[in-house]
Each structure stands twice: as C-alpha cells, then as structure tokens.
Amino acid sequence: MIEIDGVTVAFDDVRAVEDVDLTVDDGEFLTVVGPSGCGKTTLLRTVGGLQEPTAGRVRVNGRTTDAARANAEIGYVFQQHTLLPWKSAVENVAFLREMAGKPADREGARRLLREVGLEGFESARPAALSGGMKQRVAIARAIHLGAEILLMDEPFGELDEITRERLGVEIRGLWRAERKTVVFVTHSVPEAVFLADRCVVMESDPGRIVETFDVDLPRPRTDEAYSSDAFQEQVAAVRAVLHEDRSNPSTAGTTLTEV
Amino acid sequence: MNGRVGEPGSPVSVADVALPLGGLAVATAAWWALVAAADVPPYLLPPPDAVAAVLLGNPGLFVRNAAATARKIAIGGGVGIAAGLALAVSISRLRWLRRAVYPYLVTVRVLPKIAIAPLLLIYVGTGMTTAVVFIGLIAFFPMVLSTAAGFERVPAEQRDLLRSVDAGSLDAFLRLELPYAVPDLFAGLKQSVTLAVIGAVVAEWIVADSGLGFLVLLASENVQVDLMLAALVVLVALGLALYGLIAVAQRRLVWTPTAD
Numbered sequence: 001m002i003e004i005d006g007v008t009v010a011f012d013d014v015r016a017v018e019d020v021d022l023t024v025d026d027g028e029f030l031t032v033v034g035p036s037g038c039g040k041t042t043l044l045r046t047v048g049g050l051q052e053p054t055a056g057r058v059r060v061n062g063r064t065t066d067a068a069r070a071n072a073e074i075g076y077v078f079q080q081h082t083l084l085p086w087k088s089a090v091e092n093v094a095f096l097r098e099m100a101g102k103p104a105d106r107e108g109a110r111r112l113l114r115e116v117g118l119e120g121f122e123s124a125r126p127a128a129l130s131g132g133m134k135q136r137v138a139i140a141r142a143i144h145l146g147a148e149i150l151l152m153d154e155p156f157g158e159l160d161e162i163t164r165e166r167l168g169v170e171i172r173g174l175w176r177a178e179r180k181t182v183v184f185v186t187h188s189v190p191e192a193v194f195l196a197d198r199c200v201v202m203e204s205d206p207g208r209i210v211e212t213f214d215v216d217l218p219r220p221r222t223d224e225a226y227s228s229d230a231f232q233e234q235v236a237a238v239r240a241v242l243h244e245d246r247s248n249p250s251t252a253g254t255t256l257t258e259v
Numbered sequence: 260m261n262g263r264v265g266e267p268g269s270p271v272s273v274a275d276v277a278l279p280l281g282g283l284a285v286a287t288a289a290w291w292a293l294v295a296a297a298d299v300p301p302y303l304l305p306p307p308d309a310v311a312a313v314l315l316g317n318p319g320l321f322v323r324n325a326a327a328t329a330r331k332i333a334i335g336g337g338v339g340i341a342a343g344l345a346l347a348v349s350i351s352r353l354r355w356l357r358r359a360v361y362p363y364l365v366t367v368r369v370l371p372k373i374a375i376a377p378l379l380l381i382y383v384g385t386g387m388t389t390a391v392v393f394i395g396l397i398a399f400f401p402m403v404l405s406t407a408a409g410f411e412r413v414p415a416e417q418r419d420l421l422r423s424v425d426a427g428s429l430d431a432f433l434r435l436e437l438p439y440a441v442p443d444l445f446a447g448l449k450q451s452v453t454l455a456v457i458g459a460v461v462a463e464w465i466v467a468d469s470g471l472g473f474l475v476l477l478a479s480e481n482v483q484v485d486l487m488l489a490a491l492v493v494l495v496a497l498g499l500a501l502y503g504l505i506a507v508a509q510r511r512l513v514w515t516p517t518a519d
Contacts, residue, residue, distance in 0.1 A: 050419050069425040076423040078416045086438055086514030099434065100424035145424065 001026050002047055002149065002183065007056035009042050015206035016042040019056070022200065022209065024183055026148070029175055031184045032200045033192035033238065039207020040185045041153055047183060048074050048151050060149065068149075072100035075142030075180075079154040081134035083126040083141075089113060090122040093141045100145060112140040115174065132163040139171065143178055150175075152184045156191065165226060168194050172221045189242065193217075193234045194225060201241050211241045305485040313489040320474075321493045328459050328470040329497060331387070335394025335462075336455035340448065342395070343402025347444075351410035351436065364404055372397045372458070376465050390462035397458035398451040405447025409440030442516050445509045452505060456498045471497070 002024040009017040017039040024030050032040045045051035047058055049065030060068035068074050075096075083092045093109040113122055116136040126134055135155055142150055152171075156164040168191060175182055186192050192199050196215040203210045215234055217225050225231050287307050293299065294306045301309060314321060350357035376393055383389045413436050421431050463472030471494045478486035 045419075048423050050422055066425075069423060072424045074423055076420060078420065080414065080416045082414065082416045082420050084417075084435070084438070085516065095434075096420065096424060099421055099426040099430055 001059075001061060002181070003059040004043075004047065005056050005058075007043070007046055007053045007058060009039070009046055009051060010054045017046065017053075018206035018208045020207075020209055024181060026181050027179055029172070029182045029184070029195060029197045030200065031186060031192040031196040031198075032202060033186055033189055033242075034202030034207075035204055035242070036187060037207075038202040038204035040187075040202050042207065043202075044151050044153050044183060044185050048076055050076075072097075072102060072145055073147050073149060075145045075147040075150045077135075077138050077142045077150065077152040077155045079157045081126065081131075081138045083134055083137055085126050088123045088125060089118060089129065089137050092126070092137055093144050096141050096145050102146060105144070109140070109144050112144050113137070115177070116140045116170070131159050132167060135159065135167065136170075139174070143174065143180070148181055150180045150182045152182065154186055155184075156188075157186070164188070164191060165194075165223065169221065169223050171195065176220060189238050190226070190231075190235050193231060193238055194221065199238060201238060203242075210244075211238075213238060302482060302484060305488070309485050310488045310492065313485045314492065321471075321489065324469060324471050324474050324490070325493050325497055328463065328472065328494070331390045331394055331459045331462060331470065332452075332455045332497075332501065335391040335458065336398045336452060338391065339395035339398030339455070340402050340451050343399045343447070343451065344406060344444070346403045347406035347410065347440075350407055351440075352432075357407075361407070364400065364407075368400055368404065372400075373461055376461060380465060385466055386468075387466075390459065390466050393462045393465075394455050394458040398455045401450035401454060402447045405450065406440055406444045409443025409447075410436055412443070413439045438514070441513050445505065445513055448505050449502060452501045453498065456494070456501065460494070 002022075004020055004022040007017060007020045008015065020043060032043065034040050042051055046053050047060070047065065049058075049060075049069045058065050060073060065074075083089075084095060087095060090106070090109050090113060093112060094104060094106060097109075098104060110122060113119065116139060118133060118136055118140070121129065121133065126137070129137065139152075139155065142152075156167055159167065171182075171184075172195060174180075184192075184195055186195075193213075193215055194217070196213070199213040199215055200209055201211040201213070202208065213234065217228070217230055217234070290304075291306055291308075294301075294304055346360070350361060372393075375396070379389050379393055383392050417435060417439075418431070421435060459470065460472035460475070463470040464476050467473055467476060471490050474490040475487050475494075478484070478490060
C-alpha cells in the first residue's frame with residue numbers, strides 16, 4: 001500500500017506538486033494523467049524515494065521510502081528503457097535484482113522474458129531490439145526484482161501508438177498474473193483510461209490532483225475495450241476535466257474552435 | 260554485424276591486410292626508383308636496402324636504444340596514465356573537485372606541452388627523472404579529459420534506477436559508471452600512448468643520453484641519413500607495438516557504443 005499525505009514538492013519558486021493526498025491499495029492499477037509539467041513524474045519520484053518532498057510524507061507498506069528502497073520493494077520503469085548497452089536482454093533483466101543484493105534467479109529472468117514475448121532474444125543486446133522490445137525488457141527487469149509495487153513513468157512515451165496499445169493490453173495481463181500494485185504515469189488520456197482501475201487527473205502550476213475517476217471497463221481488459229462506447233465516454237470525461245479552465249475566470253465560457 | 264573496418268569486434272578480411280601492405284610495397288619501390296633514376300647521392304637519401312643494411316648490420320644498437328626509449332615510455336606514460344585515471348575517477352565522484360579543476364584541465368590542453376620542457380630542465384635537472392616527468396605530463400591530459408568525459412555519459416535515469424533499489428556506490432561504480440566510461444577511457448589511452456612516444460623522443464633530444472630519439476639526434480649531427488631513417492623505422496615499430504597492444508585489449512574488453 002502507498003500512502004501519500006499532504007505531499008508538496010517545490011523547486012525554488014515552482015510548486016511542482018502541491019498538497020497531494022492519495023492512497024493506492026495493494027493490487028490496484030492506478031494511472032496518473034496530466035499535461036507536461038503537471039508534476040506527475042515528480043510525484044512518482046517522491047513515491048519511489050528518488051525525490052524528497054518539501055512537505056508531507058509518503059509511506060510505502062507502512063514504512064519510509066528509504067526503507068522501501070533498501071528492501072527493493074519498488075520496481076521502477078522509466079520513459080527511457082535504461083538498459084545497459086553492453087548486456088544481453090537476460091543479463092539486463094537480472095541486473096536490477098543483482099544490484100538490489102537479492103539472490104540470482106536466471107531461470108526466473110528467462111521465464112519473464114518469455115512472458116513478455118521475447119523468447120529467442122535472451123542473448124540480444126539492446127541495440128538489436130526495437131523500442132517496444134527494449135521497454136518489454138525493462139518491464140521484465142522491474143518485475144524480476146520481485147517488488148510488490150511497480151512505478152511506471154511514461155514507459156510507452158517514446159513508442160508508436162500501435163505498439164503502445166498492444167503493450168497496454170500486455171501490461172494489464174502481466175499485472176493480473178503477477179498481482180502487483182501499479183502506479184502508471186502518462187500524458188495520454190486513452191492510455192490512462194484503458195489501463196486504470198482508478199485514474200487520477202492532475203493539472204499544472206501548481207501540480208495538484210483535480211479529479212479522480214473509477215474506471216468501469218470489462219476485466220480482464222482486451223483490445224476490444226479500445227473500441228467500446230464505455231471507453232470513449234470515459235476518455236471524453238477525463239478530457240473534459242483536463243480542458244476545463246480553472247485558472248482564469250475571464251475566459252470561462254469561451255468555446256474552443258477546432259482547427 | 261556490418262561493422263566498419265577497425266571497429267572493435269569486426270572481422271578482418273584479406274583485403275584489410277593486403278591493401279595496406281601493397282601500399283607499403285609501392286611506396287618502397289617508388290623510393291627505390293627515385294633514388295636510382297634521379298641519381299640522388301646516398302648521403303642525402305640512401306636507398307631502402309642501405310637503410311635495411313644499417314638496421315641488420317648492428318641490431319644490438321637499435322635494440323639497446325629501443326629498450327631505453329620503451330623504458331621511459333613505460334614509466335613516464337604509466338605514471339601519467341595512472342594519475343589521469345585517478346583524477347578522472349575523483350572528479351566524477353566529487354562535484355566540487357570537478358568544478359575546481361576541470362576548467363584548468365581544459366585550459367592547459369591548449370598549451371603545447373613541449374614548451375614546458377626547458378622549465379623542467381631547470382626544476383628537475385637533466386636526467387631520467389626529467390624524461391619521466393615530461394612524458395608523464397604529456398600522457399596525463401588526454402587520459403584525464405577523455406576518461407572524465409566517459410563518466411559523464413552515464414544517463415541520469417540509469418543512476419536513478421540504481422538508487423531506486425539502494426545499490427551500493429561501489430557496485431554503481433564498477434557495474435554502471437566504469438563500463439560506461441570504458442570506451443572513452445580507451446580512446447584516451449590511445450592518445451596518451453601516442454603522445455608518450457612523441458614525449459620520449461623530445462625528452463631524449465633534451466636530456467640526450469640514450470634512446471631512439473638520441474640516436475636520431477646523433478645521426479643528424481654526423482649527417483648519417485641512413486642511421487636516422489633506420490632509427491625512425493624502429494621508432495615507428497615501437498609506437499605501433501604499443502598502440503597495437505591497446506587495440507587488442509580494447510577488442511577484448513570494450514563494448515561498442517551505438518546510436519540509440
């Protein structure tokens with residue numbers, strides 16, 4: 001369980017995150033969506049213990065984020081694949097677990113590579129893999145760590161849309177099979193809705209939560225969900241919140257014309 | 260894969276070997292032909308076979324002086340490279356140290372190191388120590404600058420990844436930072452060794468006691484062009500051997516960075 005209590009992160013005079021309260025339950029798939037600079041990455045880094053909050057506190061499984069890091073309770077997936085270019089796919093999967101000081105499990109690393117659809121690529125270097133394959137390795141690496149919690153910072157941000165949608169279905173499948181708690185940050189509204197049990201919408205300057213949606217879509221979620229009416233409606237609802245103008249009352253009522 | 264020639268790990272084809280050797284043969288033949296056709300006096304430009312005769316006529320002379328030069332390069336270059344490596348590692352770990360010394364490292368790079376040799380003569384004297392200090396200084400700068408640049412290549416998110424599992428700083432250094440720096444480290448090593456050979460020759464001109472540089476100087480004073488050329492051939496062989504040693508190590512140890 002992740003408990004975020006009144007967390008504020010300020011850099012000089014920019015309030016990247018302001019007074020955020022949020023609890024993520026065990027086994028929940030939570031997405032955080034918002035425009036660039038809304039503090040969603042900073043919030044995630046605070047949960048992962050990579051960023052100290054200016055005010056407030058974060059508890060992971062009832063303990064500090066430093067304790068969570070020391071016990072390797074958090075598996076991080078970044079926007080960049082962060083694979084080591086001199087290591088093979090299976091060595092990259094094993095690497096994080098080794099660095100966390102956990103016992104090696106080569107068979108487990110191979111099994112995870114198969115699960116993310118990379119059977120036969122075990123000894124391939126990152127340079128020989130496509131962008132989507134590299135992120136699959138990075139996801140396998142985070143799961144192989146054995147952490148209950150996965151923090152994903154726009155992991156599909158640099159992939160094409162077709163690959164993104166396919167990986168979206170796969171990550172939901174993996175999440176179900178591996179029973180993880182996931183916090184997934186994205187600036188793509190459809191991605192945030194498709195993946196979520198619960199979707200948190202943030203706005204920028206200062207970065208804060210403006211709305212939380214419980215996403216009601218069929219489980220398990222297949223790619224059919226993308227074309228369902230329920231999906232389109234919820235995407236529209238999230239979009240409406242994101243485009244609502246809260247900062248400047250004088251422009252309220254102005255309609256945006258599409259070009 | 261379809262690596263370029265000379266890239267670590269790329270296979271060597273027959274043409275890779277045959278073409279440069281052919282070029283050498285043509286150049287030697289042209290030298291021969293020029294000397295014969297233009298009737299150049301041998302004291303100005305001896306034919307290749309005369310140079311070969313000098314080389315083979317007194318191999319002990321060349322072996323002895325090559326060993327003296329190699330010794331200077333090994334000690335001076337070794338000290339300079341080790342010091343460069345140590346400072347590169349230090350400034351990669353200590354930001355304040357980096358900020359304090361890096362601007363000067365970059366500034367001193369534009370100074371022709373040869374120009375400080377006369378200063379060393381005054382401070383260190385005219386012996387082996389002067390040669391070692393001079394070669395060390397010359398080898399030091401490319402090593403520290405190149406290696407320090409290598410450590411800068413570690414992506415911030417890679418560091419975050421290791422922080423996210425609270426990896427130890429020694430692990431982070433050995434498993435993440437050092438491997439990232441190693442291609443640049445070897446680039447620095449190649450420059451340092453090449454410069455150390457130049458440094459050794461200059462040191463032998465100044466200190467003038469032994470070595471291939473000294474032999475060249477001596478031959479020049481006696482207008483023995485055949486001896487000079489023979490000494491230069493040995494010098495080239497020595498430089499190539501050192502460079503080759505590093506290239507072989509690089510092939511075995513270094514991963515090839517690719518655009519990503």
